[in-house]
């Protein structure tokens with residue numbers, strides 16, 4: 085009997101042991117599983133952080149891009165400012181060695197007729213055979229349809245005119261091209277017609293003698309607007325689009341060649357419609373210093 089009790093106790097102990105070990109193992113397994121979960125959870129958190137880091141980096145990239153853009157803009161601003169504040173020395177460097185005649189007794193043929201800065205006036209004229217060799221039709225709106233040589237300008241001036249009229253359009257103003265290049269012989273016909281109609285003295289104030297017209301250089305264009313029926317009249321200067329032109333033409337490399345308060349210097353009546361290409365640097369200089377092209381060359385000669 086004692087032996088039976090002893091065996092029962094031993095078996096019970098063994099059972100308790102087995103149960104204990106089982107519980108222990110389960111606990112360990114659960115702990116391990118929990119630890120895994122925590123680990124996985126940590127890992128996935130780490131993933132989110134990496135994504136956030138990537139986003140942050142991208143944001144930084146954007147900021148860097150923005151900074152780059154800002155720097156570029158600043159550079160552009162600086163350049164524009166440079167153009168705006170060019171010194172007379174710099175302008176002389178740009179226009180090069182240009183000698184012009186200021187002797188009212190005679191008119192002379194211009195030395196460098198292809199110069200973008202050429203002074204064409206009553207004392208400095210283009211040769212009767214001169215025709216620019218880079219004439220093109222600018223891609224702008226004209227007041228008339230069909231082909232005509234007067235649609236043409238020299239290539240660089242044509243590009244600038246496209247930008248000028250686009251700039252006007254962006255400002256809410258519609259300007260159209262009316263008359264650009266004009267050959268010597270065409271100018272001869274126009275001038276003769278004006279002399280016949282109004283006499284020589286009056287004709288000289290509104291039209292150039294052949295050789296003395298900027299239109300022969302391919303660097304000038306007459307522009308107008310619908311408000312005045314695309315005519316070439318002084319009232320353009322009173323219209324919003326005409327005022328825009330006066331204030332902004334130089335930003336595109338053009339000058340109003342015959343201003344209202346300079347008729348005694350230019351020898352021509354006020355022509356708010358006649359823009360002449362001289363490049364942005366010279367145009368800004370003339371605009372800032374309220375000079376005509378004639379006065380500029382007289383000043384530096």
Ligand SMILES: [Zn+2]
Pocket residue numbers: 299304305306357358359
């Ligand atoms: Zn004109």
